[in-house]
Amino acid sequence: MKEAEIRRLLAANLLCVFSIILSAVVPSFFWDGFTVLGTHLAWLCICSVCVSTLNIILHLVLKPNQSHKRSSFAHKISRFLKCCIYFFMSCILFHAIIVLYGAPLIESVTETFLFAVLLSTFTTLQCLCMLGPNIQAWIRVFSKNGAMSIWESSLQITTICSILGAWFGAFPIPLDWDRPWQVWPISCSLGATFGYVAGLIIAPLWIHWNRKQLTYKSR
Amino acid sequence: MQRWPVLLFLAWVCFLFFAGIGLFMSGFLLTRIELDISSSCADPLLPPPWERQGLPPGSCWAPQRFSKAVIVIIDALHFEFARFNPAKTSPLPYENKLSFLHHLATSQPHHARLYRFRADPPTATMQRIKGLTTGSLPTFIDVGSNFATYAIQEDNLLAQLVQNGRRVVFMGDDTWEGLFPKKFFRSYFFPSFNVKDLHTVDDGILQHLYPTVDSGEWDVLIAHFLGVDHCGHKHGPDHPEMAKKLTQMNEMLRSLVDHLGNDTLLLVAGDHGMTETGDHGGDSEKEVNAALFVYSKTPLFVTVPPEEPEAVPQVNLVPTVALLLGVPIPYSNIGEVMAELFSGDGDAVSAALQQLSVYHINAKQVDRFLHSYSLVAQDLPAEQLQHLQQLFSSAVEEHTELLAQVQGATLVPPELESRLGSLISRFQLYLREARALCTQSWARFHPLRMVGGCTLIATSCLLCYMASELAASSDSFYRRCLLYPLLWGLMVALLLGLAHAFTQEGLDLLLVSSWAAAASQLGFFWHWWGQHPKRARLLGSQPPLASAGLKQRLRAWLGLAFPMGILLFRCGAMFSDSFVVAEARVAPFLLASLVMLLVGKLHWDGRLTVPEGPKQQFLSFSSYRREIWYLLCLVAMLLVCVRLSGFFHQCREEIPQCRPSLFLSPLASLRNTRAKNLFYLLCVALLAGLVYAVRSWLRHYGNLNSSDPLVLFVRWGFPLVVLCIACYWAVASSADDSLGKLQELVQVAVVAFPWAVYGLASVGLLLLLCNPMTVFAKDTRESAGSIVTPYLGVPTSEVDFLHVIPQIYKRMQESQKSRLERGTCRAAVAAYGLGSVYSAALVIALTLLGFLLMLLHNERLSLAFLLLFLEAFVLLHIHSRARGLAGDAEPFSVPWYAVISWLLAASQFFYSTGHQPIFPAIHWNAAFVGFHLDHSTNLLPAVLVGANTFASHILFAVSCPLLLLWPFVCEMPSSQKKKPKKEPREELQEVEEHMMEMRLRESPEKFSTALLQLGLKYLFVLGTQLLACVCAAMILRRHLMVWKVFAPKFLFESLGFMVSSICLLLGISLVMRVDCAVSTWFNQLQLR
């Protein structure tokens, strides 16, 4: 059963990777002059939308978290609204943290905010899909031995990888290479994307490798 | 508590680092003293006249041969680029491209000649331009020049030309603009900064070159082309682009020669060569091998050129050009004239006589320079100077004699010619030896010294790390790791001294101290190794324990990985010029990351959540502790502080779009009166706020109750200091003209107020040193015996005494309890503020230092200082919270992340107090706070400017012991806060329940070890940063940016290291002074 689940995880993650690649390639067929670097803001939007829709669909199809009891429609609506609020708050929070880390405060607000949205898509949205608007569950997942299924392990890995990628993405900015991708926030968002992709690929492999050691507490 | 060994150990480690820095610096940074004397036509340097040569009226030193000159400098024109070899069938991209030069040299051998042009290191463009105009060997630091500008202050060719009424027109590299401000009759500067841009400068010159030449409104025209150099940096010499560039230069020269008149001298020169990769800066053969081409339409040379072009040192161009154009040779020139250009068109004898007179002038000028130089500096060895002097005087004597004989016609040509030839070679010998002497002391890296210095610093870092792991406060530790190594070092120093005494050589203090340092290090490692096997054997006897130890050690290493990783990033950043330029933003970024990582790690380890009960493990999710919000608020505050501090940055010229912060300019420069007043009020209010905050902190911990002079000073002196600073700011920032009659009063006030602050601050620091106790003891005991009953009489030894202190606490506690029970007051001794006595002393010292440093900065930078204090406070709180949450077993050791974050904050505020590691960014006006424009000595302004520059280093280093003390100070339950603070009895309880810093007193051995460890850790982190800078400067000494970025960075970093380490020692000794005072206080208490 575990093997099968790992395979399912791998498939889902590969789908996500595929969607990111598509988001970079497909729009150029419809839109002349679209490039990831040249029209970066558009790509940020497209990528965020692609990844988030795919994540939501995958969540609805795969239902990795079966623990929810059937609940009323109103409950679902309130849950959904809560998720939206949480997502928005995380965007704001990311934006604030990025600015505190040294991003310009007033200039290029759009760029910074869209970057924050992308980061939230890679991290918060996944948490929302997987765990719901339940902060305490998030706290549990992101601590040592806190993951309770391979899905949650994967969540840990992808989230940490995306944030690390964004962090490393800041390093080339001061270099005097004069490359187009050194402009804020391109290197950071590319870093976050590569980190996310790397996380998606690493997660199933790592879980597969460590499947003996990984013993999840059953609910 | 062992105080002296700790201080001695730290001082020894500092000495090791200093020796390494000194050794490296002596190999890397060559210094020279600039003389500000200029030559003039009236100088008595003329050789004795002879019959056929009379100076035409109006000429200067020597007859003018050319009225005009065109100097074309092709940057990085390697000799191989200019040489033409027709035999080559398949030339490389850079070969055989300057065919026009070859054509001139072969078709007109008496008009043109190609030379090898030997550049002197450092082969950076700016140093070469200096060399090509002053005729000297510029080093990185030419002491005596004004650091604030790059302008050449020394006598130089351009100054001489301008002084003698020549019109100098310049076009090309804008480096010349900074070097020779307002010297040019007309100039066309083009930006040189962008190395990727091959064409802007060259195309700009070509646009103006021919029209200017044709217009005739010039006497000397200098054109500095940069394309070849930039092509080298971008593509390397072996690239088709280089072929294009050189072909362009060839065409340029061809049409330039067409435009020249008969009275014009053409010089084509490269300022330096380039390596295979197209870089330059060092002293390798390829870098120093440039080309020089001389041409004129009138015949210049008597002889035909030699087969293999002659090599000419670069400095030789200056006297040659000066005398050819009929201007005096610049004062500091050490070059030798190129004699074949002075042979004229007469017979061999008259040519030789002419050359002799030129040599004579040249030699006299060099002799005069060496004499003046040896009066102000001692870096030229005296014996050799004397030897040169003898050479010179004998040659001059013989010249006079010879001329007399020529005039008397007693010599016949064959003998005369040989005498002339030998005399010329004697002058040549003198000039060459003089230059060699100067080269030896000014223009050579000493790779051995550089490597030695680097190794010394690296091993000192290793020593710091190992000693900080090892440090145990046993006598054997100090004996093994301090005493023996010191003895080793002393022995080596003594031996070297004796050897020098025997060989009668001058004692090089630097070398002796580095050898001593190396020996003492060796001693340390030797004794450490001697200790090591024993431990290994001990472990070997218990194999299971050993493996567990290994696992634990591995885990400890992993725990170290995250702060050390950040440190590694920081050190790696020193190796990239872009990162050094951007360091003002890199340091805060890393600091923020370090703190976030710390919080993340605490969370990951589950330290932030309430431990779940075993039963409800799956039912309830873990929830955060309440303290977490406090911690998160602190982190948010820290991030905000870090971000806000970015508003105070100064700019470097490498980032052209940067605008310097508004806050850096003094208030006096503000036009808007309202804004000025508002800013003034804000600054003063924040200053008052700082005093209020410090006082309320002290009051909170009960350190403001006693009536000691120090406490009185805190109560009354602090506001007075603030008042003085506010008055000084008011006077200094007021508009000068608006005051009218009060002008004189203002002049007095501008000096008086800073002196009042200096005086008050030193009084405060003295009081702090005399009696650092801020404890108020209330003795309500009925009889003395009640408290020290366990010991009858006076304690005889320290050991006895140590047991007494806990006894006193216990006593206090008991009596307190009984008092509470009975409701009567029969307490023993109430000591207010005993628990924070160490920190209180440090905080008072820091506030005073802060006032002093704020006074040295512009008014509005006080905001940055307040931010600094706030950030340090927040960092301390985060640190102590994290310690509390992590539940460390060892409260006496300060973790690495705290030390690293402390140092990151220090370098962050170096930038946020408006500094940059470049010379033009130094705040020179700090030297005149409290002084009227004049200083009698150099020491005082150096101290003031140094204190201004390294303000944040000073503050953070002095406050370093707070990292150890703060977790103890913060050890307070939340319930305490509710109690009203006015009632003294409640505070009494606070001391009784929480020993706070008295825990440190309880185990003095551990306390001293902890201080030693902290100091070693601090020195280790500082030392690693320094090591990275040193390695960067050494490895990248060929880099384009070495003299603009890496060398200044290294200089600032090493000075910062020295200031920090000394201040660290001062901070630690202050803590020890407090400890002494606490001991005596307890003694007295007991005796009473």
Ligand SMILES: [Zn+2]
């Ligand atoms: Zn150059």
Ligand SMILES: [Zn+2]
């Ligand atoms: Zn260059």
